[in-house]
Amino acid sequence: MLSFVVLAGQLLLLIGGAVFGSLVLLLLLVKWWLERPLRQPIGRVRAGGPFKGQAPDDDTYEVCIVGAGPAGSSCAYFSVKGGVKTLLLERKTFPRDKYCGDGVCTPAINILEEMGVMKTLKENNEVKFADAGGLVSPAGLSYIGASVEKLGNAAACAVKRLHLDMRMAFAARDAGASLLEEQDVIGAEFDDSRGIWTVKTEAGASYKARLLVCADGAPSRLATKLGYCTEAPKGISSRAFISGKHNTNFDGVCFYLKGALPGYCAIFRHPNDELNFCYYLIPCGKEGMCGDVSEKDLPRLHNYAIKEDPFVSAAIGKQAKIEPMKAAALRLARQGVSKSYGPQLLIVGDAAGQCDPLTGEGIHTAMIGGKQAALTIIEMSREGDYSEESCKVYEDRWLKEFGHDFPISVMGSWLLWKCPMLIDATAAEMQRQGDKMLALWAELMTCMKPKTYFLHPSIALPLGVAVVRRYLSTLIFGEAKRQL
Ligand SMILES: Cc1cc2nc3c(=O)[nH]c(=O)nc-3n(C[C@H](O)[C@H](O)[C@H](O)COP(=O)(O)OP(=O)(O)OC[C@H]3O[C@@H](n4cnc5c(N)ncnc54)[C@H](O)[C@@H]3O)c2cc1C
CATH class of the missing domain: 3.50.50.60 (FAD/NAD(P)-binding domain)
Structure with a gap:
């Protein structure tokens, strides 16, 4: 009997190992396939053109x-x-x-350094590095941490x-x-x-x-x-500067609100403690739509978030001075x-x-x-x-x-729209892993790593497990209420 149990255990372990191994292999294969453009050679500028050696006229x-x-x-x-x-x-x-x-991401920070512009911005106190940041998921799971601890530098700054x-x-x-x-x-x-x-x-x-x-x-x-x-x-985003007394003690947070996905809103803090609130609507789904909403919904969504959303309104507070909404197009x-x-x-x-x-x-x-x-x-x-x-x-x-x-980002947007649980699971995984997961997320969202990295087993597998865990907990305990 004992030897049968041991044998069955070994068999299960073997099957589990084979499934796990195949999954890792599959993820790596899909990632490799999607990264084909990275391996393609780049053409060269044609040599000996008609203007070769000719200085342009004075005018x-x-x-x-x-x-x-x-x-x-x-x-x-x-x-x-x-x-x-x-x-x-x-x-x-x-x-x-x-x-x-x-919000200025790391690749831009590097170019600003190269141009000598970052030095001027720092000297004039015009830049605030996002040391404390994170996200709030559609179900209200939040994580605010310091990716800077893992990355060595802030993933973004506000200017x-x-x-x-x-x-x-x-x-x-x-x-x-x-x-x-x-x-x-x-x-x-x-x-x-x-x-x-x-x-x-x-x-x-x-x-x-x-x-x-x-x-x-x-x-x-x-x-x-x-x-x-x-x-x-086809895309659009709003903006409002917020001054005066507010309750924000972080530097940059993204709020994924139900109903407007794959769009989201964000708050960035400036060096003079002013806030920048933005609401992005990302084209997705039917023509003219940004998920389940469209451009005409932006004022309603923008004002709802500021006044009613428990997270955004709490961060802004009741005494802050809020600029009227401005908006511009996103291509x-x-x-x-x-x-x-x-x-x-x-x-x-x-x-x-x-x-x-x-x-x-x-x-x-x-x-x-x-x-x-x-x-x-x-x-x-x-x-x-x-x-x-x-x-x-x-x-x-x-x-x-x-x-x-x-194309991968477009696919990602569609997935966020159809499956908000992906962001809930990401936030839950951040709560579990802490700044390590936040730093990975920041690297992917700020273009430090290609989005195909989402398929790397080190990120795809824990996120996959987090999605299953989240799904089961919603099934058993029901949807958690958004609360602080
Ligand atoms: C509300 C909102 C929030 C956003 N938030 C962020 C964010 O937080 N982080 C981020 O990375 N991106 C953000 N973006 C996107 C970002 O603003 C743009 O991607 C970025 O500005 C692109 O830079 P650009 O130089 O291509 O164009 P622009 O910044 O638009 O610059 C174009 C320039 O051309 C000039 N110009 C236009 N027409 C003419 C003309 N006929 N003759 C001469 N000059 C002309 C304009 O005056 C302007 O100076 C946001 C966009 C919006 C609308």
Whole structure:
């Protein structure tokens, strides 16, 4: 009898081991398959182009960048550093506001360090590193910790766009780019015979350049006019600054509220203790919908969260001064822009839909896109070749850097919408594992690791177990009430 029990135990162990091993193998295989774009070789800029060895005329720039947001300014900074004669045109005058959550992720922090902008932001007390952060799940499970303990650095920081964009544009100018403000670009014409763009502004000015970079933000007006962008953006996000007395003692938290998934809201804290509250609606499901809600629901959702949601309203408190809601469009995951290049043309940042479709965040991707564009521009300038084939190298590069992740992020959004329990389980796992799990989550959500890493057994298996545990506890004990 005893030997039978031992035998049965050994058999069970063997079967369990085989199932576990197959699962790990399957996860690694799917991850490997999804990461194919990362292994694909990138083409090269064509050598010996028609402009090789020819300095541009005095009245002509090598590159004209339209829009001095994070994409345009990073592109201008790195281009001019590489010796390219660069013009940066901006519609507004700095300092100027841009509706945003002001959450700046690690890849952007690294680029800001490289540009010398982070030093200026720190010196002027314009940046707050998110040392304490976390998330609140749809069922009300929350974890706020310090991923910085595991990562060595904060995964994100908060900087007002009033400061960030001005400092970046001025860094590009100080590096040698010609920055012209109050230049509302209304169109651009290409002279095929000379290979020169003429860029025109509302006030009647015109500028000549060999290469045109559209970096004019989510509405992508210039790329639309030139025929490269075919749709209006489908995502939207709100913003409200909150000042005065509030109850927030964390630096950055995401709140996933039932009903608006895969959208979410977030609070980031600024160095002057002001808060930034944002509500992101992520396109998902039927045309025109963001899960179960649409753009017209945003004011209701925004105000409900601030006034009624037990977590958000408690963090804001009753005495805080809340700015009226502002909103702006999100163009996510290349929406409406199937090609981000053309002959002597690049499209960068939100204008190319380089915003992450799982988080709605795009400052870091705009900067990476801007830098990759600049690296390609420098090579094109050296070779005197701005052909479509050479410009495509830029698209290959940004897809390899972060764009390859977009289909997985889109899938992730859909899963969050259909299965909110995934976030509940993630929050539960954070409560169990502490900052280790929070740090992993932060790395994945801020583009430090590709989203395919969600399939790595070290994260997929504990999350899978957490989902089963959560499912069983809901089945047995029912849905927990959202409470503090
Ligand atoms: C409410 C909201 C909250 C967000 N929160 C976050 C967040 O917390 N973190 C994050 O990473 N991302 C966030 N995003 C996304 C982020 O704002 C964008 O991804 C980022 O700003 C993209 O940078 P960009 O340079 O491509 O475009 P933009 O920042 O939009 O810059 C475009 C620039 O072009 C200029 N311009 C436009 N038209 C013309 C013209 N005709 N002529 C000359 N200049 C022109 C504009 O004035 C502007 O300076 C948020 C977006 C919204 C709407």
